[in-house]
Amino acid sequence: MAPETKSRKPANTAFKQQRLKAWQPILTPKTVLPTFFIIGIIFAPLELQIDYTFCDSLSPVPADALGAEPIFSDTPARFITSSFPDDSQIKVSWAKIIKLLPPKRNPTGDKAVWNCLIRFTLPETLKPPVFMYYRLTNFYQNHRRYVKSFDAEQLKGKAVPANTIKAGNCKPMDVGEDGKIIYPCGLIANSQFNDTLFDPVLRVSPSGAQNVTYTFSNESIAWPSDKEKYKKTQYSLDQIRPPLDWVARYPNGTYTEEFPPPDIETDEHFQVWMRTAGLPDFRKLWGKNENQEMINGDYQ
Known part of the structure; x- marks a missing residue:
């Protein structure tokens, strides 16, 4: 007599035999x-x-x-x-x-x-989170030369040599006439939005509060994936110079111990700017407040 074997056939139930009732909506414009x-x-x-x-x-x-x-x-x-x-x-x-x-x-x-x-x-009154953006129009960050005008290895903190920078995509913002490497190089960094937006101050409110500053933080305004692309530079000060449109920020247009190059690893305004927009009219995040209400009233 052959040994008895257990059947592997699923039980005859609606669940195991895939006979459960289902609703399949038909998606139409209406x-x-x-x-x-x-x-x-x-x-x-x-x-x-x-x-x-x-x-x-x-x-x-x-x-x-x-x-x-x-x-x-x-x-x-x-x-x-x-x-x-x-x-x-x-x-x-x-x-x-x-x-x-x-x-x-x-x-x-x-x-x-x-x-x-x-x-x-x-x-x-605005409930948190409250965001502050800046908006630009007719600014073509999506231009094919502009969008690739940076050096990824330089942004990661590596001391990329001048010859490599010259052979890359940073032109014409690659190496200065004095032979020093422009840091950070490229058109994107050179044209960074440089307006300074101050935190609004509540002048008068219905509750009587006055001269209360509503603080916007610039922490965590960049995408986490973007933050990984930026590290503090390994260049020495005598190897680099600021981009042309940054020169006015530095005495004699050079980096020094007193006025060092920016720490792009922590500068999230820079990181937000470096993520280029796909359209000529765009907005970018400047700051946010995730904890405090922005109460109604008159601000400056």
Whole structure:
């Protein structure tokens, strides 16, 4: 008599025989588009966008040449974009004033430029996280020469020799006339966005709070995958020089012990800029606050 063997046939149940009832929706424009619109409305962020491009030419010139008493005027409505439900409460004005550049961009402490002061009303309290972006238009970071104008090994901290830099993609921002290597080399780094955005200060609020600074952090604004691409340079100071558009930040246009090259491993504004945009109109993250409400009121 043959030994009895156990059957490997699955049990005759709906689950094991794949007879469970299933719903297979048919996706059509009539069903998909309303769903997208509803989700977009639910998760639409509150946004206030102020274009200060013409602040220097349209805002009044203060009587005091040093700008001690700025004169504010209403910002034209065409420079203001808002997604708040009630736009009538939003008031924006601007003025210009002469101030010294911040230490990072003014190492000698003697360079002064016109600053644009913006006052705006925040009609509603913003729950965290709150983000600050800057936006550029007609800036073609996607140009084929521009987008590859960097040296990946140099950005990783390696002391890439001048001959290798010259043979790479950094031209014309590769090696200076003095034979020193431009660090960081390439068109992308040279054209880094260099406006300085200060944290807004709450001037007046319905609760009575005044002169309270709302702080935006520049930590964790770059993608984690991008942070891995940047390390502190191994070049010695006598091997390198700043990019042409950075020269004004450094005395005599050179790196020194007192004014060393930037630490791109920790400079997340630089890392964000180096991730090139695919379209000529784009925005990039400047800072964020993930813990504190931005209460409604008048800010500057």
